[in-house]
Amino acid sequence: MSDNRTPPPAGEPPRTPPRPPAPAAFPVVPTLPAYPVQPAPQPAQNQPVPPSYTPTTPPAYAPYGAPVYPAVPAPRPTSGLAITSLICGIAGVVLVWAIIPVLASIAAVITGHIALGQTRRDPGIGGRGMAIAGLILGYAMIAIAAFTLIGFIISFLFVGAFSLPFIFSR
Structure with a gap:
């Protein structure tokens, strides 16, 4: 085996090709200079809050990942007359x-009519559906009672007038 290298001049170290650097198992991350960490100032205990202090409002956005719920308005108060109309209609x-x-x-x-007038005049009062349900039930029962009364009178006049003397004659 022959060596193709030429010997170095006298007094110099032998020339060898530079070796490639070995791959690092983990990438080298430059370190940042360490700064001293100062603790946050703590409020003194039993110290009164200045009168000009106003609490800060929360941000208008939710942090990432937090559930966002829409603002729900407070429920409207229900008209007492609407509730009465519905209860009387069910009772009928x-x-x-x-x-x-x-x-x-x-x-x-x-x-029911008074409650509908209230809900029309003041949109802050609820119960319109209950008032309408009470009106429907009330009018339906009045109609049924009227038809029953008219049917009873007609049957008494036309059927009862001819049958009563025969019933009592025996």
């Missing part, structure tokens, strides 16, 4: 076998 339907449904249905219609 449930108590159909007594005389009370006529009175309850009339009360449902009257209070």
Whole structure:
């Protein structure tokens, strides 16, 4: 085996090709100079808050990843007359076998109309749906009571007038 290298001149170290640097297992991260960390100033205990202090408002955005909920307005107060109209309308339907449904249905219609007027005049008052439901139930029960009364009168006049003498003659 022959060596193709020429010997170095006298007094010089032998020439060898430079070796490539070995790959690092981890990248070298330059370190930043260390600055002294100062603790945040703590408020003194039992010290009064100055009167000009106003608390800061939270930011208008939510931090990343925090759930964002829409602002929900406070519920409107419900009209007491609308609730009364609905209860009287339901009472008229449930108590159909007594005389009370006529009175309850009339009360449902009257209070329902007053409650609708209230909700129209003041949009801050709720209960429009309950007032309408009470009106529907009240008018339905008044109509049923009217048809029942008219049917009873007609049946008594035309059927009862001819059958009563025969019933009592025996």
